Amino acid sequence: MGEGRVSPNWVVLSxxxxxxxxxxxxxxxxxxxxRIVPGSAYAALEIMSGWPALLxxxxxxxxxxxxxxxxxxxxxxxxxxxxxxxxxLPLWLSAATAVLVxxxxxxxRVGIGPSLWLLLFLLLxxxxxxxxRLALSRSMGWCLLLxxxxxxxxxxxxxxxxxxxxxxxxxxxxxxxxxLTMHLVLVGAAVAASLVLAALLALAMRRHAGIRRAGFGVLxxxxxxxxxxxxxxxxAPLAWLGTHVDWLAAIGVSGIGWAPAFLAxxxxxxxxxxxxxxxxxxEVDPAVIESARGMGMSRRQVFLQVRLPLALPIVIEGIxxxxxxxxxxxxxxxxxxxxxxxxxxFQGLGQAAMDMVLLGALxxxxxxxxxDALFGSLSExxxxxxxx
Amino acid sequence: MKPGSLLARHxxxxxTSRRWLVxxxxxxxxLMLSAGMGQLEWLFRLVEPDVREVIYRRAGFFALLGQHxxxxxxxxxxxxxLGVGGAIAVTRPAGRDFLPLVSQLASIGQTFPPVAVLxxxxxALGFGTLPIVVALLLYGLLPIVRNTxxxxxxxxPDVHEAARGMGMTAGEVLRQVxxxxxxxxxxxxxxxxxxxxxxxxxxxxxxxxxxxxxxxxAGIVNGNTAYIVxxxxxxxxxxxxxxxxxxxxxxxxxx
Numbered sequence: 001m002g003e004g005r006v007s008p009n010w011v012v013l014s015x016x017x018x019x020x021x022x023x024x025x026x027x028x029x030x031x032x033x034x035r036i037v038p039g040s041a042y043a044a045l046e047i048m049s050g051w052p053a054l055l056x057x058x059x060x061x062x063x064x065x066x067x068x069x070x071x072x073x074x075x076x077x078x079x080x081x082x083x084x085x086x087x088x089l090p091l092w093l094s095a096a097t098a099v100l101v102x103x104x105x106x107x108x109r110v111g112i113g114p115s116l117w118l119l120l121f122l123l124l125x126x127x128x129x130x131x132x133r134l135a136l137s138r139s140m141g142w143c144l145l146l147x148x149x150x151x152x153x154x155x156x157x158x159x160x161x162x163x164x165x166x167x168x169x170x171x172x173x174x175x176x177x178x179x180l181t182m183h184l185v186l187v188g189a190a191v192a193a194s195l196v197l198a199a200l201l202a203l204a205m206r207r208h209a210g211i212r213r214a215g216f217g218v219l220x221x222x223x224x225x226x227x228x229x230x231x232x233x234x235x236a237p238l239a240w241l242g243t244h245v246d247w248l249a250a251i252g253v254s255g256i257g258w259a260p261a262f263l264a265x266x267x268x269x270x271x272x273x274x275x276x277x278x279x280x281x282x283e284v285d286p287a288v289i290e291s292a293r294g295m296g297m298s299r300r301q302v303f304l305q306v307r308l309p310l311a312l313p314i315v316i317e318g319i320x321x322x323x324x325x326x327x328x329x330x331x332x333x334x335x336x337x338x339x340x341x342x343x344x345x346f347q348g349l350g351q352a353a354m355d356m357v358l359l360g361a362l363x364x365x366x367x368x369x370x371x372d373a374l375f376g377s378l379s380e381x382x383x384x385x386x387x388x
Numbered sequence: 389m390k391p392g393s394l395l396a397r398h399x400x401x402x403x404t405s406r407r408w409l410v411x412x413x414x415x416x417x418x419l420m421l422s423a424g425m426g427q428l429e430w431l432f433r434l435v436e437p438d439v440r441e442v443i444y445r446r447a448g449f450f451a452l453l454g455q456h457x458x459x460x461x462x463x464x465x466x467x468x469x470l471g472v473g474g475a476i477a478v479t480r481p482a483g484r485d486f487l488p489l490v491s492q493l494a495s496i497g498q499t500f501p502p503v504a505v506l507x508x509x510x511x512a513l514g515f516g517t518l519p520i521v522v523a524l525l526l527y528g529l530l531p532i533v534r535n536t537x538x539x540x541x542x543x544x545p546d547v548h549e550a551a552r553g554m555g556m557t558a559g560e561v562l563r564q565v566x567x568x569x570x571x572x573x574x575x576x577x578x579x580x581x582x583x584x585x586x587x588x589x590x591x592x593x594x595x596x597x598x599x600x601x602x603x604x605x606a607g608i609v610n611g612n613t614a615y616i617v618x619x620x621x622x623x624x625x626x627x628x629x630x631x632x633x634x635x636x637x638x639x640x641x642x643x
Contacts, residue, residue: 009485010485010486011485011486011489114512125489125493128489128492128493128496129488129489132488132489132492133488221628224583224624224627224628224631225623225624225627225628226586226587226590226620226623226624226627227587228587228590228591228601228604228620228623229587229590229604229619229620229621229623229624230620232604232607232608232616232617232619232620233616233617233620235608235613235616236613236616236617239613324499324501327501328501328502328503328504329501331501331503331504332503332591335594335605335608336608342503345503345504345507346594348507349507349510349594349595350594352515354510354511357507357508357510357511358507358508358511360507361503361504361507361508364501364503364504365500365501365504368499368500368501368504369496369499369500371499372496372499
């Protein structure tokens with residue numbers, strides 16, 4: 001490293017070179033005449049005699065050059081270029097679709113190839129890296145995704161009807177909406193119920209050491225039991241209850257369906273929730289409590305006005321962990337007939353229909369990331385508010 | 389200061405032979421149950437009195453257990469090698485550039501549900517054992533990387549300084565100071581990784597790998613609770629056995 005020279009940003013450099021290689025070598029799209037016949041794959045350079053693909057390599061090369069001697073200005077330029085690239089991908093895909101799919105093929109399906117997936121992943125990594133280097137805020141990071149989202153939405157609405165994922169969605173849009181709703185309801189109900197139960201449990205634990213030891217023992221034990229096994233084990237007792245207890249049967253309790261799923265989700269949600277609420281209530285500085293009491297606050301006031309506000313960020317952290325976990329576990333619950341987006345995953349796996357698998361898996365990942373970001377920023381904000 | 393003494397402080401003073409009693413008990417129970425599931429036919433008859441077959445016989449439980457352990461073992465071993473290796477690499481001066489990206493990736497990746505990772509591996513790699521091993525490897529990497537980074541990062545800079553001052557080389561500092569000090573956190577990460585992987589591997593039965601998830605899936609499909617109980621019991625026991633082994637390995641510092 002000589003004086004006055006900045007060393008290259010190796011991270012962006014290597015990621016971008018990987019992007020270039022993926023773009024130029026791997027298959028970008030595949031076209032199949034219908035759902036059953038396997039498609040034929042095309043590399044980006046083979047489509048539209050290659051020039052739009054080469055056009056896209058220009059911004060990639062630009063980022064490589066910018067990352068070679070990075071300063072604040074150049075990194076910002078590289079960031080803008082990356083955002084542009086992410087927004088250009090769906091437009092390129094639209095153009096490729098228009099060229100490859102002839103009007104005589106009304107059932108044609110366009111699949112997204114490994115090159116595009118890889119590019120999407122690598123470009124998002126570049127975005128994360130640049131955001132960190134430039135020390136941009138979390139919300140700014142989300143804003144950077146907006147051009148890409150708008151571009152995808154526009155392309156999907158106008159030009160990407162033959163996209164296999166889109167076709168799969170259109171074939172079962174009503175089913176998709178109800179699965180999504182069921183997923184959200186199950187997650188919401190489990191998290192809400194576990195919040196209430198965990199609060200009661202944590203308060204009881206504060207009073208009695210015995211309850212604390214037994215409670216954490218049972219909950220830790222529960223957490224090690226694999227989800228599939230727990231869902232399965234709940235089938236039998238609930239089936240028995242559903243057939244022998246009339247009022248339970250009337251509200252829809254049976255071995256298959258929402259009841260075992262809800263109970264299992266509740267069981268898994270309790271441990272992180274109880275742990276965080278317990279820690280939150282324990283960790284408030286005793287001196288703060290002391291001075292609040294000294295100011296003449298009653299026990300109740302101390303709890304409501306001092307303990308609770310100080311504990312809230314940690315409790316929300318618990319909600320974050322629980323929600324993310326429940327979103328994933330609800331997908332497994334589809335196996336015992338609880339509905340939700342997991343239905344598409346397992347049906348798709350059963351029929352070897354990979355686009356259907358994606359239709360289930362992608363929204364689940366988006367939901368998990370969204371819940372993580374939402375509660376993460378909420379707890380961060382409350383924490384800042386608390387210390388200010 | 390002998391570097392070994394740094395670790396010795398954390399280890400609980402229970403004699404070694406006694407410490408392994410609990411995991412051994414779980415392990416023996418697991419083996420006995422895999423071998424003697426057929427002997428318990430009368431018990432499962434109580435659960436499912438009406439069906440023709442109450443014991444899952446499409447494959448032996450030992451074989452299923454073996455395959456389950458094999459898949460999780462291979463994936464976890466690779467995850468440990470890659471995860472710890474990668475985390476060490478990005479905390480060295482030469483790899484420092486990659487540290488922010490890797491640590492962010494490890495924490496973002498943890499929000500991906502394991503089922504979704506498994507589901508995405510199948511379109512990419514086809515059906516069978518390979519996508520499961522890859523999915524488990526990828527998913528198992530994250531907690532290991534995250535904890536190794538946290539463990540190495542959490543070491544007091546003064547300790548580092550002192551070790552260098554004693555004339556240790558960078559390699560010696562890593563082997564004799566950093567890794568032993570970070571060990572409890574790293575082991576906690578491996579524990580999370582393996583426990584989650586045992587559960588996720590069971591889902592592999594839906595993508596054509598045969599393992600302990602098979603009886604559960606077969607039971608759900610055929611409405612045969614006895615099959616479900618058999619699969620669930622064995623997976624549960626395997627998870628508890630492995631978890632109790634890690635509990636012994638992991639020094640007492642635990643929330």
